[in-house]
Amino acid sequence: MQSCLDIDNSGSKSGSDSVGFVMGQRVHLTGDTRRIGTVKYVGAVEWYEGNWVGVDWDNGDGKHDGSHNGVRYFEAQGPKTASFVRPHNLSSGVTLLKALEFRYHGESTKEEQDEMYVLSATNKKVSIELLGIDKIQNKLSRFEELTSVSLAYLGVSSAGPPGHINTTIPRLKELDLTGNLLFDWREIAAICKDLPALVTLNLSYNIMSHDISGMPLLNHIKVVVLNHTGICWKQVEMLKDSLPLVEELHLMGNKLRGITDIRLSENPIADPGKGGVPRFVFIARLAKVEILNGSQVSPRERKESEIRYVRLVMSKCHDNPEEIKKLHPRFAELKKFHGIENEKVANGATVPQKMSSSLISITLKCVAASIGEKAPLTKKLPATTTVAKLKILCESFFKIKSVKPKLFLQEEGSPLPTLLDDDMTSLFDFGVGNGSTILVDEEC
Template structure:
């Protein structure tokens, strides 16, 4: 390709290796070298410098050795979807590929594998009109082709399309709604997508059968972009793991209008995300508890993943209590018993910290009044008078303490009853006494059923109730490394 065919921000891959993908960050001369060079910032970080060479900076790469300068002929700007389709399903396997198909015998020798019925299978796959699913991952797909409508003609029965790891960050995905109207599953993982453009691509016409949309491992930062998907009427699963979202909010009618979504959506019967049951949001940057509350507005949402977000400092029981309809949280089922216990613990926790006016409480804890009524919990606050002993909001908690520190040695677990007002700092001192630990700096973790990782209790001034410790909780006693 000529140097003029590359532009800043363009997604490219190394010629001959469509899995080595990067973004064009510079096009032009490099001091001390002849001709035009393309500066590429590689996704896998496998480069030679940070965008500067011999003391001259040409661009800023994402890390110290993630970029390199290459000649145009060593890069590819990709191929069309239909070209990839023919390459994947109509091309013959090469001798090199067949040589790589082997198993190891008991004596560690290679035994060639012969695919029985290979020709019959390949013949069926090559008849595109019969294909119901196509995987075009890591083939350098960058466009639909010169005539997008051809896709629907060639693939009239396609229901599932996997475009993982391609070059579609600036591709107008709008073409798919016209060319693949029967599509049910669309996978766009790892395409560096940051915006969904234009909003009109998601009007009520088109994608009428789409049930699953996978946008994992992209660069979506603003929930506004996700709201452009909100009127995919048939959408049941939306996968957004490994993006950079920092908040979630539910649109009002004015916002829906601003997003240029069709006027029909203002009807009360057409709620955004009205059929979505599963939303995966792991490994983002969600921090605000209000983002959790916003998920209650999605009428059928029952399966939610929030793992590996800063918000996971919030205990599991608080998440369950705030999420009204969740049945599966972070891959773990929420039982009827766990929901009831979580909601009661949450109400007690909020009551122990009640401050300010009722409107502030309603905004910070939208489900508090509802849950208090559901579980018949009376208004009660700890007495603050100096004349008598302070009343504890939740009495004594039965807690199991388990030593897990490498140098602590094997110790039998202990079950103790402690006041809910006991601070984390006080509990550390008690653990030193319970387990006869001297000269060991301790750290404590709350281990909750259904949570993949224990929660570190790092605020020494917080009470056990404040950090979500409830009756029959387990606390791990570890040592500072």
């Protein structure tokens, strides 16, 4: 009798297994803690005896889409990301302390030892010995002294009995749980409550449940990493009440495209004075945002922001499509939508050739207190004009002799202007486009 349907056989046991799995539970293949998936079905499969578990694999390495022999059992994330597996070939994970014991008290495997070698001049493997390894292992074995622990990809699925974690690792400040089987926020709450000294928690690549109700107040956590956890903005808003003192929140690789209203006040990422991202970049990257920091995003501002963003990416990444795809997922979509041509970059240039020969119309407003009132000036300048060159021009335009200019880009809807703080950077690279307004202030 088969132990797996539509995947390679990984066991010989047959008959009816005791299932013990529930929908939405995270599991890994027995013996392979990196082969992780989500339980989508538990029960019988037509024409086969016994119980089966339908798993949708994270890495997409399956054989079907949740159907078998024409019968639909569940919906998978892709056409070949799912498999039916015998229950005994799946693991529901271990407690945090079991993983801790394995990670820091377990002996190195033969495979790990075999990897510790260098190649000699004759290309032969020569085993190496790490100096001081005994001292390191001895220190790591004293759990009560640990302040930082990494339990990545060890099948952690629960906190275990209350109080046991605190008794074992009471001084822990940083905990990395990347790639485990955690999905229930109640287990996360139990772990955090048992670690009162914990400051940093990394849950990346744990596909978390959307049910965050009942989360207790955890006012000692300051850094939370939730990259690739399937979390959406609604869950982020629910979490903020439980994590009031969080200073850093990492949300890479999640589904946040539906945001329509976002406020980033008093946040370094949106503070031009601290090198934050300009307003037009936020608008371009967030396709559905309608209100940014309390200011309405008009159709005109969206169009101009997206065009400026595309050209900014083109000037920075040049001809590196892989880098663009990774760092700027909306680039190709926006480039096609706005009909922006492939503008080649000349050797040594920082902007496309077409842009380098074109002129942009900008308005200069003098706001320096010591200069006095000056009428705004509208000038047409090459997009390649550097900030240093523009400062020199401003000295001429406004008859400034004893004042050292300081320039800011004023963007529509942005409460604070963006400092143009790099003299060698071009206006184009700073996102200055046709119709932009630049404020001319003075150095303190």
